[in-house]
Amino acid sequence: MTITYEWRGDIENAALEALHAEGFGHPVGHTDWRGRLHRHSLGWVCARENGLLAGFVNVAWDGGVHAFVLDTVVAPGSRSRGVGAGLVAAAVEGSRAAGCEWLHVDFEEHLRPFYFDACGFRGTAAGLIAL
Template identity: 75%
Template sequence: MTIEYEWRGDFDNASLDALHADGFGSPAAQTDWRARLERHSLGWVCAWEDGGLIGFVNVVWDGGAHAFVLDTVVARHRRSRGVGAALVTVAAKEARAAKCQWLHVDFEEHLRSFYVDACGFRETPAGLIAL
C-alpha cells in the first residue's frame, strides 16, 4: 500500500477525532479541528492510505521564525513503519518554506528516540509550567 503525505490536507473532523482516539488511547472528543487549525496553525500534515487518515501532525507558529510540532499521531496499526518521521519531515520542509528558522517540539521521555533519533531534533534546555 502506498502512503501519501499532504500539507494542509483536507480532512473531516470525525476522521481526525477517530485517529486521535486510536493514537492517544482516549475517547473521541468531537473537536472542531478544522476551526482550531485554521485559527492557530501554520499548517498540518495528513498521511493517507487507501483514502483513510492514518497519520497527522499539527504545525503551529508565532507568525515569524518559530514553528512548533504538536499532536503527532499515527494509527496504531501503522506504527513503527516510518509514518511519524515522514510526517515530521514534511512539516519541517513546509515550515522552512514559510521562512521559519526553528522547529520546536516538546515530548515525554518515552518519545525521545522518535524525536531525537528518527526525526533529527536535538535536545535543548527548556522550561514548562503546568497550568
Template identity: 75%
Template sequence: MTIIHEWRGDFDDAAPDALHAAGFDHPLSRTDWRERLRRHSLGWVCAWEDGSLIGFVNVAWDGGAHAFLLDTVVAPHCRGRGVGAGLVATAAENARAARCAWLHVDFGERLRPFYFAACGFQETTAGLLAL
C-alpha cells in the same frame, strides 16, 4: 500499500478525532479541527493510506521564525513504518518554506528515540509550567 503525506490535507473533523482517540487512548472529543487549524496553525500534515487518515501533526507558529509540532499521532496499527518521520519531515519542509528558522517539539521520555534519532531534533533545555 502507499503512504501519502499531504501538507494542509483536506479532511472531515471525524477523521482526526478518531485518529487521536485511538492514538492517545482517550474518548472521541468532537473537536472542530478545521476551525482550530484555521485560527492557530501555519499548516498541518495528514498521512493517508488507501483513503484512510493514519497520521497527523499540527504545525502551530508564532507568525515569525518559530514553528511548533503539536498533536503528532500515528494510528497504532501503522507505527514503526516511517509514517511519523514522514509527518515530521513534511512539516519541517513546509515550515522552512514559510521562512521559519526553528521547529520546536516537546514529548514524553518514551519518544526520545523517535524525535532525536528518526527525526533529527537536537536536545535543548526548555521549561514547562502546568496550568
C-alpha cells in the same frame, strides 16, 4: 501499501477526532479540528493510506520564525513503518517553505529516540509549567 503526505491537506473532523482519541487514549469527542487548524496553525500534515487517515501532525507557530510540532499521531495499523518520521519530515519542509527558522517539539521521555534519532531534533534547555 503507499503512504502519501499532504501539507495543509483537507481534513474531516470525525476522522481526525477518532485518530487523535485512539492515539492519545481519550474518548472520541466533537472537536472542530478544521476550525482550530485554520485559526491557529501554520500548517499540518495528513498521512493517508488508501484514502484513509493514517497519521497527522499539527504545526503551530508564533507568526514569525518559530514553529511548534503538536499532536503527532499515527494509526496503530500504520505504526513502525516510518509514518511518524514522514509526517515530521513533511512538517519540517512545510515550516521551512513558510519562512520559519526553528521547529520546536516537546515530548515525553519515552519518545526521545523517535524525535532525536528518527526525526533529527537535538536537545535544548527548555522549561514547562503545568497549568
